Amino acid sequence: MDFQTERYSRQMLFKAIGPEGQKEIGKKHALVVGVGALGTHTSELLARAGVKKLTLIDRDYVDMSNLQRQHLFTERDAEKAWPKAEAAKARLKEINSQVEVAAVVAQADAVLLEALMEDVDLLIDGTDNFETRFLMNDLAQKYKVPYIFGACVGSFGMAFTIIPGVTPCLQCLIKKLPMQGQTCDTVGIIAPAVQMVTAHQGAEALKILSGNLEAIRKTYVSFDLWENEYLSLKAGALKDSGCLSCGENPEYPFLQTDREMKVAVLCGRNTVQIRPAESGGLPLEQLLHQWRSAGLEVGGNPFLISVAKAGTKAVFFKDGRALIHGTKDLNEARKIYHSLVG
Template structure:
């Protein structure tokens, strides 16, 4: 067991001192899908003290192509992803404490989970949660690493409170790519590339080598052979409500979350996004047509997906028919709209 981390310790920027620091650190990973599973495995092998995993979903057959911790047996049992991940990670490294939370992380849950955490890894599928993570990071001075991938495209950026802009400063400047794995598909190499960027940055932060942290946002498209790094220093806003001179952390307020309401007397949940978004209904029709029967007029679009019917309006508001479960409705909304 004493040789377990020897090759990592031989890497000079880490060494024995850095490994000792890694062994004292706790990481919160929000999402246990493709990115979350891969990052959790890498950090478990690296020997962190504790990993806190949060995810609301269970293992599905469509996950197995890219979500590396899960097996056919997990899909057969429909195990919650964090439980399946915990079982596998315990076999990889029994020294690491794995805490698994089957939940849709909201504001109250986030405020509890952040306690004792040294780093947050983003493995989510929507900007509502990312903006929550961003404000959580700024309020409690905990670094976080943004990451996303779809198709053959990926993006990553490291945010350290007090150093440079936060996500809220430049969210409108992020290269537009608002498709999802359910609408555009995904290849496993894109997942592995984002994971490599995220976990490399994670190790730098865990050994406290902040000078080595990459200060640029990186985007790539493996199929199109594109790779771009963008400096974000000028994106910093002094009046940013999340990281400016007088922060209010708006995405930690109760009215900041995606708003859901079960409509009285109807088997329907209404969803309103937490920030304004303009939907191109014609483009959305093309994107969603492989996933069910789609109808569109000048004002709205309707998707029939199994027993659920989603009606989407131009302003991003949606009605999810066929359920009274707000969590299920939100999951469907994020699945198709990102």
């Protein structure tokens, strides 16, 4: 048995994959958007499984609070504040030197992601916000590439496989950008919830990459590991022929750059302004409640709330707009915004 055959022998012994499926996996390129908890787990899994290429995209760097649930990273990565995509790439190369890994340290916006789509076979969700998820959802539809959605918070999580032309898309399932304020920064997260999501994402990825399309899960999984709950929900009825993302006359709204979240430094001030893609507005009262119970220092009035966070002060308005005082760094401001709103 040669080196590579030995390496993947247990995966090839699994009948539904076999040597043929392994060969298929070895030709495939997956784009992992977000290299945090979900993204590090799925990219480690796919590197070990022997995909041809992984592209990892993340704007953030490793910090101490990531180590509790984000694989691939060590204390040294946190001390050096290494970019997540680069730190992940370095470790993945030690794990499987045969896999091509491209690290992109940047904001995953529409222009960048479209430029990366050329030979991508699969989109994997590792992001921490719905803005980027809706963008990935549009990309999946426009380029006819499967997209494996996943998300988690606390002990709760969910996963769903979106196959263009077959299943409903994320926009069919969730009409509006959800802004509930439950994020890992407000209600925490335990690592097993991450693993539970990536176990589902990983199995779906192996089915898709090995050509076992008939095995793909048709249900939306939602679970709570602390409450010992597991739901597998049929989703087909939500497929909407009028959907602007996957319907008969798609417009891919999140690929329209004029609809993107606007992030800009306010002229002459140490403040970044953020205007979200949709102007559905923010449920200020609910957010106030979430942030207060997360132990954050909160103030405000009926028109706005202010929150102290990581040395900055973030002010949120009812119309969805936010000002992040104390920084001129656009990525840091985005990070704070998503860590508070989702």
